[in-house]
Amino acid sequence: MKEFELINRYFKGRGISRRDVNLGIGDDCALVTVPQNCQLAVTTDTLVEGVHFFEDISPRALGHRALAVNLSDLAAMGAEPTWVSVALTLPTIDSQWIAEFTEGMHEIAEYFNVQIIGGDTTQGPLTITICAKGTVPEGKALRRSGAKVGDWIYVTGPLGDAGLAIEARKQGINIDPTHLEYLNNRFDYPTPRVAAGQVIRGLATSAIDVSDGLLADLTHILEMSQVNAEINVESIPTSEAMKASLDFNKQLPFILSYGDDYELIFTVPDNNKGMLDLKLSQYGVDITCIGQIKSGNGKIELLQNGEMFNFEQQGFEHFTKEQV
C-alpha cells in the first residue's frame, strides 16, 4: 500500500469534522482558525515501542493511549483540545493492525471532539509522535508556576493503577482477574482529565498531569512556583484494585513515583474551595485533597498519620533508569 492510499483509507474523511478546520488532510499544510481572544496551546509527545509500550499492547489501546497522553497535557493547561497531527512510523504495512490502531485513535478523538488534521507516515521502528493543539481563553491557562503558600493540593482519580498494571505483567504479581482487567484498562486506555482541567481553570493556581509520578510532577510545580509541599500519604486516593492487591507499604512506589496515570495535580487557594467542590460535583469529577503548599524552594515533605517519613523519589526519567 502506498502512503497516500494509507492516509486516505485510515485517516482522510474519517472521524469528526470541526467547523474551525478550513483545510484538513491532503495538502501541504492543514489550515485552522483559532477563535478571537483565545491563545493556542501546543504539546508534543512521542511513544516508542520497547520504551513506552511493549509489543503485546493491542493496536487499539496504542491508538487511544498515544492521543490520550497528549490530550492530558492540554487538560493540565485547562485548554480545550481541538486539532492533532499524527506522525506514524511503521515497520511494515499490516492493514489489520493499522485499522485497529486508527479505530482506537478515532474513538478518543471523537469523544473529545478533536480532529486529526494531518500527519506523516514513514517506514521504520514503531514510533508515534502526536502534536496536539487546543485553545484557551487569553491569560486563563493553568501554568506550573502559580502555586502559593497556603494553597491546597488536589489530585483527580486514584493514583498508581497504571504502574501496578505494568509490574503485574513484568513481575507476575498475583491479582484478582477482575481487578487486573480494571488495572490493564487504566494503563491501556487512560482518560485525559479534559473536563476537570477546564472546570478548575479560574479556580486553581497551578496544574500538571501525572505522567512521571506524583512526586516528580509535583516537584515541577514546586520548583516553578518556588514553594514546598506537605503531602499526607494516607490521603492519596487509590483504587479498590490497588487496595486489594498490595499492602500499603508496597503500594507507595506505585502511588508516589510510577506515573502513567494521567490524572491531574493542582493547587487551589482556600477561598476557592467551596466553588471548586460545587463545580466539580456538577460535572461528576472526583477530586481529593492530599496536602498543602508551604513556603520553601521545591521540596516535598511526606507525612504518614502526621509523622514525617522518607521515600526515595524515582520518577519516569528518560535515559536514566530502566524504561517502562
Add this chain to the structure above:
Amino acid sequence: MKEFELINRYFKGRGISRRDVNLGIGDDCALVTVPQNCQLAVTTDTLVEGVHFFEDISPRALGHRALAVNLSDLAAMGAEPTWVSVALTLPTIDSQWIAEFTEGMHEIAEYFNVQIIGGDTTQGPLTITICAKGTVPEGKALRRSGAKVGDWIYVTGPLGDAGLAIEARKQGINIDPTHLEYLNNRFDYPTPRVAAGQVIRGLATSAIDVSDGLLADLTHILEMSQVNAEINVESIPTSEAMKASLDFNKQLPFILSYGDDYELIFTVPDNNKGMLDLKLSQYGVDITCIGQIKSGNGKIELLQNGEMFNFEQQGFEHFTKEQV
C-alpha cells in the same frame, strides 16, 4: 543526562524569542497568539535514520534538514513560519552530537525567525518529527487545488541536485569535487522557499513543494485541480553541477522523479505573469516557466523539443520502493 537537563541545555533559552510566544518550553504546553485575520497553517514531517538519511549525515546537517523539510511545506502554502515543536528520539545521549544537531536546527530557525516552543525527548531508534506552525492571511493560502487551464507552470531553483548527491554516494558516480560539494550542500542543507511562497501568494493559483519528485508532486496539483499539464523537459532548470556530471538523458530521472530538492512548483494565470516577474526580481528569487496547464484529469504530457516522449514516473513513495 536527564531529559530535563537535556531540554534545558540545548533547547530552553536558546534561539530567538518571538513576541507572539506567551509561554515557551517548560510547561505542559506552549502558549502562542495567532494574529487576528490569520489562519494557522500546520504541517508535520518525520525523518527516520536509514530511510530518510544515513548514519554518515552530519548532525548539524540533520538538524537543518529536519526543520527545512517542514518549513518547505509552510512555504508551499504561502505561510509565514512562526513556531515549531521538536520530537527527538535518540538511541543514546551523545553531548557532542546533540550540540551539533541543535546548532544546525537553531541556525535555520533563527534565519527564518522561527521559535522552538516545545517538544519531547525519548530513547529509541534515531527519529526526528517536527510539527511546524505558521500563519497566513485568511483565505490567502496556496492550495493544490486551484490550477486552471491556461495557467503557466513554474519551478523555483534547479531540480535533481539532492538526488544526484545521494546517488553519487551510493553508486560512486564520478563528479568534480567542487560540484560534489555543491550537490552535497543541496541535499544536506536544503533551503525552504519561504520568501518565494509568500511573494507568489495572491498571484499563483496553486503550489506544492518538490519532496517526492517533480512528476509525483505536480500530479498532486493536477489531480486536486482536475487538469493536465504539458511540460517542456528541456526547460526544467538544472545546476552547473548536474550539467557537468551527466548526459541529458541520465539527468532525467533526477530532474523528473527523485525529489528531496524542496523547490516549489506553482501555477500562474497569464495575466499575473508580469507582476510575478517584477515581484520575484525584487526579492532575488529565480523562477523558470516549464510548461502549461491543459484540460484533463491529472495526467502529465512530457515534451522534448516539441515531441512527446515517455518516462516512467517513480516518486519517493514510502513502503513501495527502495528508500532513499
